[in-house]
Amino acid sequence: MKLKKKTVMLATFTVGTLLLATTALADIASKSGYDELKDALKVTAQQSSETFDSFTLDYSLALKDNGKTLTSNNETSKFDRLKGASEGSSSGVSLMGEKYSSQTYSDKMTMIRVSDGDPTYYVTEFTKEREDRSFTNPFKEDRADDLEKIADAIVGSLKDHVIVTENPDGSKGLAGSLSELQIPSLVNAVASFQLKQEFNGIQTQMPHLTKDVFVKEVKGTAKVNKEGVMESILGSAVLSGKDEQGTAHDISIEVLVTMKDINSTTVTKPDLTGKKVVRNIAQYYSKSEISNPEKFVGKFKNDILIEKDGKFVKVGQRFIDITHMENKLVEGRYYEEYKPGFEEYATSTRDIEFSAQFEKDQRGNANFEYTTESGGKGQGNLYIDDFHGKVNFNLNNRNQSPRGGMMFDSNFTPDLD
Amino acid sequence: MAVFQAALINEIEKLYKKKKVLVAVLLSLAVIVIGQLAIVGVRSGLGLRGAGSLEFPMLVLSVFVNTVLPLFTALVAIDSFSGEFTQHTMRITLTRPVSRFKIFCAKITAIMLFILGALLLLLVFSVLAGLIFNTNSATLDSFSRTIFSYIVSLFPMLVLALGIVLLANIFKSGITVFFVSIIIFLTFKVLGLIFSQYSSILLTTQLDWYNLFLVNSFPFAKIVRQFLIMLGSGMMLFTTGFYLYDKKEF
Amino acid sequence: MDKVIEIKNLTKSYGNGRGINDISLDIFKGDIFGFLGPNGAGKTTAMKIMTGLVRPDFGDVKIFGYSVSEEFEKAMENVGCLIEIAESYQYLSAFENLKQLARYYPKVDHKRIDEVLELTGLIKFKNEKSKKFSLGMKQRLGLAAAVLSKPKVVILDEPLNGLDVEGMIDIRKMIRYLTETEQTTFFISSHLIHDVELTCTRIGVIYNGKMLNVESTHTILKNYATLENYFVSEVERNGRVPSSID
Numbered sequence: 001m002k003l004k005k006k007t008v009m010l011a012t013f014t015v016g017t018l019l020l021a022t023t024a025l026a027d028i029a030s031k032s033g034y035d036e037l038k039d040a041l042k043v044t045a046q047q048s049s050e051t052f053d054s055f056t057l058d059y060s061l062a063l064k065d066n067g068k069t070l071t072s073n074n075e076t077s078k079f080d081r082l083k084g085a086s087e088g089s090s091s092g093v094s095l096m097g098e099k100y101s102s103q104t105y106s107d108k109m110t111m112i113r114v115s116d117g118d119p120t121y122y123v124t125e126f127t128k129e130r131e132d133r134s135f136t137n138p139f140k141e142d143r144a145d146d147l148e149k150i151a152d153a154i155v156g157s158l159k160d161h162v163i164v165t166e167n168p169d170g171s172k173g174l175a176g177s178l179s180e181l182q183i184p185s186l187v188n189a190v191a192s193f194q195l196k197q198e199f200n201g202i203q204t205q206m207p208h209l210t211k212d213v214f215v216k217e218v219k220g221t222a223k224v225n226k227e228g229v230m231e232s233i234l235g236s237a238v239l240s241g242k243d244e245q246g247t248a249h250d251i252s253i254e255v256l257v258t259m260k261d262i263n264s265t266t267v268t269k270p271d272l273t274g275k276k277v278v279r280n281i282a283q284y285y286s287k288s289e290i291s292n293p294e295k296f297v298g299k300f301k302n303d304i305l306i307e308k309d310g311k312f313v314k315v316g317q318r319f320i321d322i323t324h325m326e327n328k329l330v331e332g333r334y335y336e337e338y339k340p341g342f343e344e345y346a347t348s349t350r351d352i353e354f355s356a357q358f359e360k361d362q363r364g365n366a367n368f369e370y371t372t373e374s375g376g377k378g379q380g381n382l383y384i385d386d387f388h389g390k391v392n393f394n395l396n397n398r399n400q401s402p403r404g405g406m407m408f409d410s411n412f413t414p415d416l417d
Numbered sequence: 418m419a420v421f422q423a424a425l426i427n428e429i430e431k432l433y434k435k436k437k438v439l440v441a442v443l444l445s446l447a448v449i450v451i452g453q454l455a456i457v458g459v460r461s462g463l464g465l466r467g468a469g470s471l472e473f474p475m476l477v478l479s480v481f482v483n484t485v486l487p488l489f490t491a492l493v494a495i496d497s498f499s500g501e502f503t504q505h506t507m508r509i510t511l512t513r514p515v516s517r518f519k520i521f522c523a524k525i526t527a528i529m530l531f532i533l534g535a536l537l538l539l540l541v542f543s544v545l546a547g548l549i550f551n552t553n554s555a556t557l558d559s560f561s562r563t564i565f566s567y568i569v570s571l572f573p574m575l576v577l578a579l580g581i582v583l584l585a586n587i588f589k590s591g592i593t594v595f596f597v598s599i600i601i602f603l604t605f606k607v608l609g610l611i612f613s614q615y616s617s618i619l620l621t622t623q624l625d626w627y628n629l630f631l632v633n634s635f636p637f638a639k640i641v642r643q644f645l646i647m648l649g650s651g652m653m654l655f656t657t658g659f660y661l662y663d664k665k666e667f
Numbered sequence: 668m669d670k671v672i673e674i675k676n677l678t679k680s681y682g683n684g685r686g687i688n689d690i691s692l693d694i695f696k697g698d699i700f701g702f703l704g705p706n707g708a709g710k711t712t713a714m715k716i717m718t719g720l721v722r723p724d725f726g727d728v729k730i731f732g733y734s735v736s737e738e739f740e741k742a743m744e745n746v747g748c749l750i751e752i753a754e755s756y757q758y759l760s761a762f763e764n765l766k767q768l769a770r771y772y773p774k775v776d777h778k779r780i781d782e783v784l785e786l787t788g789l790i791k792f793k794n795e796k797s798k799k800f801s802l803g804m805k806q807r808l809g810l811a812a813a814v815l816s817k818p819k820v821v822i823l824d825e826p827l828n829g830l831d832v833e834g835m836i837d838i839r840k841m842i843r844y845l846t847e848t849e850q851t852t853f854f855i856s857s858h859l860i861h862d863v864e865l866t867c868t869r870i871g872v873i874y875n876g877k878m879l880n881v882e883s884t885h886t887i888l889k890n891y892a893t894l895e896n897y898f899v900s901e902v903e904r905n906g907r908v909p910s911s912i913d
Binding site: 005009010012013015016017018019020021023024026027028030032035149152153156158160161163177179180181182184185186188189192193196209210211212213214240241 | 459460463464465466472473475476479518559562563610611613614615616617618625628629631632633634636638639642643645646648649650651652653655656657659660
């Protein structure tokens with residue numbers, strides 16, 4: 001009897017342990033529809049940024065109020081990863097009811113933009129090859145892992161709302177829908193509040209929902225081909241509510257993204273012959289380096305002013321003579337010249353040779369140390385402002401103490417005369 | 418069976434005679450009232466609907482299974498074991514012609530009935546409040562899903578109760594049991610957030626498993642897996658808890 | 668004579684060195700057995716093992732032939748007991764407390780509950796919560812609980828604890844009455860020698876966890892002037908041996 005009780009207990013415990021262990025393993029191993037969706041997105045992003053030579057993305061969005069279209073937008077983007085080129089066209093109807101369309105083209109050296117209303121081709125030319133930015137993998141961004149975890153936690157128990165159907169050819173269909181009952185009330189409240197604020201904010205054409213706003217339904221379907229690449233994803237959501245007059249509105253948003261012509265998309269540069277073209281040269285491109293640094297070689301100047309008898313009087317000029325400039329280094333001379341009659345201000349005339357290194361990752365910013373003729377030492381800072389074509393020059397001990405009413409100006413403009 | 422019945426009736430009577438049940442009822446109603454007030458506030462203040470007539474019971478459930486219900490389950494379970502250990506009243510039953518196994522089962526059953534009662538009470542009141550105060554959005558399907566969600570919440574709560582009973586048979590003082598339970602509960606919650614891919618094996622995640630029954634496609638395999646995980650852990654907790662209880666000297 | 672309780676080689680030791688060592692004892696039908704020993708001799712330990720509250724390290728107790736550790740329900744079916752302090756559920760009335768126990772015995776009805784309340788003089792406090800009871804009243808309630816099911820064996824651990832003189836006399840009367848009318852067997856522990864002498868028909872002396880001797884009160888009183896003399900001589904004779912080792 002005693003033995004039997006112990007045996008039963010031990011058996012129950014063992015069965016429980018096995019049950020827990022095996023199902024837990026099976027559960028961890030089994031992928032929810034949500035996991036499949038995530039995998040498909042990752043594969044697609046990875047393939048399109050690293051494997052596919054070219055592909056086309058179609059994107060369309062429609063916003064409807066009780067079935068009446070408020071705004072729509074269609075975009076087609078073609079990417080050629082090998083050439084680093086992309087081509088896009090966008091068309092649609094704005095909230096104001098106006099139709100619009102535009103085309104863009106971009107490769108490593110140029111960017112071209114043209115729109116319906118204005119047949120001018122705006123061309124931006126780059127002085128240096130740009131990095132290939134046709135398509136970057138969002139899952140490789142910093143903190144993507146953390147964001148994924150946060151998303152997982154938020155999705156939580158909704159993971160199982162995504163249903164997977166496997167087709168005989170190896171492709172998969174993913175579908176999910178959430179009705180108001182299935183959306184957690186808190187999520188629903190936060191989402192509807194966000195959407196309500198957004199809709200009621202700027203667009204006067206939108207029906208203003210003021211009462212009983214809630215997310216009625218969220219739906220989505222996706223197709224994944226047998227390589228695991230997502231070929232299309234369709235999402236829609238319905239926001240329901242009443243306006244001031246008490247009229248009920250169902251505002252629906254539909255978004256469809258499809259991916260097609262993998263490896264068979266061709267990106268063509270628009271033919272600009274005979275077209276009205278406005279060209280401009282990109283002033284900058286890289287974050288940390290100045291393009292065409294040699295353009296800064298030359299003289300920069302500003303006026304030395306004093307205030308006298310309630311007027312500004314020019315007593316001389318400051319000069320910076322840049323003799324050499326490249327990506328990492330700038331060299332030159334700083335000196336001051338005084339007009340006749342004002343030599344008394346030149347008590348501390350400086351004539352400084354400088355050679356400054358650009359600080360890493362700080363575009364145009366350089367520091368240097370100098371020795372004056374009289375042997376004094378000091379530090380200075382130079383900032384090349386290539387947006388405005390100016391040079392900012394500071395000698396550290398100089399800024400604080402204006403002498404004899406002399407005004408200080410660290411801003412130098414090119415001396416082009 | 419008659420002996421077990423007697424033990425069970427005794428446990429229920431003790432539960433009922435103590436003020437705990439009354440407090441539980443009042444607190445449940447308070448949750449509903451506060452929830453309903455919050456919804457009304459959201460509706461008039463922010464212009465949101467907040468919750469429809471059937472979303473309200475679901476909202477109440479989602480709050481309840483993660484807060485008030487585990488708390489009361491813990492209190493009742495601790496009282497039923499630790500309370501009787503420390504007051505030596507456990508002896509009263511133990512010296513009667515009833516085996517420890519039956520007493521243990523009767524206590525667990527009583528706790529289960531308490532949880533079930535709390536859930537049903539909450540269901541009735543939240544549905545009533547939902548119907549009276551909120552925009553009607555009920556369909557037969559959503560209504561039956563609501564009822565189902567409440568009923569199935571019993572399973573994870575029972576596993577939770579078994580876990581607390583095990584702790585009550587390990588630690589001497591009820592207060593220790595209570596705090597250890599809370600720490601474990603919170604740890605599981607945090608673990609579930611950090612390792613969300615493994616969270617389905619944690620009891621704290623299973624408290625929300627009723628959501629699976631709301632899925633349109635009815636994810637049968639997932640439900641079975643979750644059920645088996647709960648069953649497995651329940652069996653382990655039950656046998657370990659009983660083993661310790663059976664060995665105990667009074 | 669029918670063997671009612673059969674204790675065989677019962678051994679249980681606690682960490683602090685206390686406990687009982689190899690106790691064997693038979694109790695027969697109609698006995699009022701007095702379990703006599705000083706505080707800490709192991710009386711309560713032995714009785715806890717007899718009622719299943721504590722598991723023995725070795726040995727077994729059989730009541731009506733059923734082992735307490737293996738066939739607990741059957742063994743306890745005809746046993747009523749009161750171990751150490753009489754406990755009751757504070758939030759229940761005297762009646763409700765007894766009602767709780769009555770559920771385990773199909774034959775016990777409300778009338779029987781009233782009967783035992785009458786027998787222990789608690790009928791006036793039937794519906795009062797036991798929280799308000801004095802120590803003596805709690806003890807009476809404990810005794811009422813012990814005899815509630817008309818058990819054939821009653822095991823009482825220090826039943827006179829907390830009772831006043833009147834209470835002691837009542838309880839003694841009750842014990843006699845039950846033995847005479849219902850042939851109930853009693854197993855009573857006490858450290859009050861005088862009390863045991865007045866109540867019990869057979870006496871066993873336990874000292875330092877060991878059973879020293881079992882003899883009928885009649886025989887003892889034939890050879891010794893009082894039970895106290897017998898107890899002292901027994902302890903002298905046997906007890907010195909282990910204590911000299913210390």
